[in-house]
Amino acid sequence: MTALKNDRFLRALLKQPVDVTPVWMMRQAGRYLPEYRASRAQAGDFMSLCMNPEFACEVTLQPLDRYPQLDAAILFSDILTIPDAMGQGLYFETGEGPRFKKVVSTLADIEALPIPDPHKDLGYVMDAVSTIRRELNGRVPLIGFSGSPWTLATYMVEGGSSKDFRKTKAMLYDNPQAMHLLLDKLAQSVTAYLNGQIQAGAQAVQIFDTWGGNLSAAAYQEFSLAYMKKIVSGLIREHDGRKVPVILFTKNGGLWLESIADAGADALGLDWTCDIGNARARVGDKVALQGNMDPTVLYAKPEAIRTEVGRILASYGKGSGHVFNLGHGITPEVDPEHAGAFLRAVHELSAQYHE
Numbered sequence: 001m002t003a004l005k006n007d008r009f010l011r012a013l014l015k016q017p018v019d020v021t022p023v024w025m026m027r028q029a030g031r032y033l034p035e036y037r038a039s040r041a042q043a044g045d046f047m048s049l050c051m052n053p054e055f056a057c058e059v060t061l062q063p064l065d066r067y068p069q070l071d072a073a074i075l076f077s078d079i080l081t082i083p084d085a086m087g088q089g090l091y092f093e094t095g096e097g098p099r100f101k102k103v104v105s106t107l108a109d110i111e112a113l114p115i116p117d118p119h120k121d122l123g124y125v126m127d128a129v130s131t132i133r134r135e136l137n138g139r140v141p142l143i144g145f146s147g148s149p150w151t152l153a154t155y156m157v158e159g160g161s162s163k164d165f166r167k168t169k170a171m172l173y174d175n176p177q178a179m180h181l182l183l184d185k186l187a188q189s190v191t192a193y194l195n196g197q198i199q200a201g202a203q204a205v206q207i208f209d210t211w212g213g214n215l216s217a218a219a220y221q222e223f224s225l226a227y228m229k230k231i232v233s234g235l236i237r238e239h240d241g242r243k244v245p246v247i248l249f250t251k252n253g254g255l256w257l258e259s260i261a262d263a264g265a266d267a268l269g270l271d272w273t274c275d276i277g278n279a280r281a282r283v284g285d286k287v288a289l290q291g292n293m294d295p296t297v298l299y300a301k302p303e304a305i306r307t308e309v310g311r312i313l314a315s316y317g318k319g320s321g322h323v324f325n326l327g328h329g330i331t332p333e334v335d336p337e338h339a340g341a342f343l344r345a346v347h348e349l350s351a352q353y354h355e
């Protein structure tokens with residue numbers, strides 16, 4: 001494999017010295033980019049982009065070609081590939097988000113779910129990873145990812161997106177054994193899937209627990225964090241002579257950072273509701289931090305974006321262990337020029353913290 005030309009993202013995740021703070025953006029390949037919208041129109045729809053390794057590679061590289069400041073690439077795919085491979089029949093209704101043809105409601109439904117074989121049932125994702133690695137040619141590291149068991153379970157039980165997670169939470173409290181069986185099957189599936197991505201060339205992996213922060217403190221520990229811990233303990237942590245850092249991102253998990261830091265991962269993703277300097281003091285040397293600018297700051301003018309970047313960098317303070325990112329995905333309405341101003345500001349303003 002080609003040597004990495006820019007490894008500051010991997011170094012920061014392992015708290016090794018860097019020259020400037022590395023940066024990437026959640027959903028960096030997405031609808032705010034006209035070139036993404038053109039590729040999607042050409043492919044037909046979103047899932048066709050994901051399922052065709054050449055298209056997935058093309059859109060993964062689009063933000064990197066536009067913004068030379070990006071320090072990492074992220075696989076273009078979706079967290080819902082796993083439930084789809086379990087036979088749930090994923091589809092996207094335009095403007096409506098994800099939907100499933102089958103919904104998981106009973107213990108019998110859960111017992112019948114297979115654990116997907118990443119190479120057979122999700123081979124298109126493995127092919128996308130190896131294609132992207134080849135085309136990146138060492139430019140920056142490639143991030144692989146998966147959803148957390150709890151977050152995937154919400155989509156499977158609700159049949160799509162939800163505001164209140166009514167069915168999923170009713171199952172959790174009425175039938176905890178059934179919920180545990182579902183989460184256990186998902187944890188096994190995610191472990192195999194992420195290990196497949198690592199073997200195919202992913203150089204770091206992130207687990208997106210988008211809806212963990214919607215649980216009670218006690219339920220979070222038992223129904224989300226416990227399963228992420230299980231996954232982390234089953235992951236390949238070194239590949240091709242390099243450590244493969246693991247990032248856990250629980251959106252709205254700010255109250256529980258100490259326990260998330262104990263889960264065995266290398267880094268925690270932070271949304272914008274916590275102060276990153278305070279988070280650093282709370283987790284100490286256990287983990288690096290990734291985040292955490294409010295993505296809506298990108299609607300403001302470049303000067304205001306720069307001020308906010310400066311504030312977050314100052315809050316984190318000196319030394320390595322910070323990967324700059326948004327606290328959640330970049331939205332379709334953002335002006336690509338503003339994203340560029342954000343990325344430039346991170347590199348320009350962070351050098352002083354790494355002298």
Ligand SMILES: Cc1c2[nH]c(c1CCC(=O)O)Cc1[nH]c(c(CCC(=O)O)c1C)Cc1[nH]c(c(CCC(=O)O)c1C)Cc1[nH]c(c(C)c1CCC(=O)O)C2
Nearest residue numbers: 026027028029030046074075076077078079097208210329
């Ligand atoms: C919850 C979740 C999903 N998918 C994902 C999450 C976890 C992260 C988060 O909290 O956002 C993860 C995801 N989805 C996508 C990526 C690609 C990589 C990247 O650039 O960050 C990643 C990492 C592409 C995508 N996934 C989706 C799009 C938009 C689809 C399109 O082009 O129409 C993209 C670029 C669709 C998707 N996929 C999902 C939803 C709810 C939606 C619809 C909402 C929306 O439209 O933004 C499920």
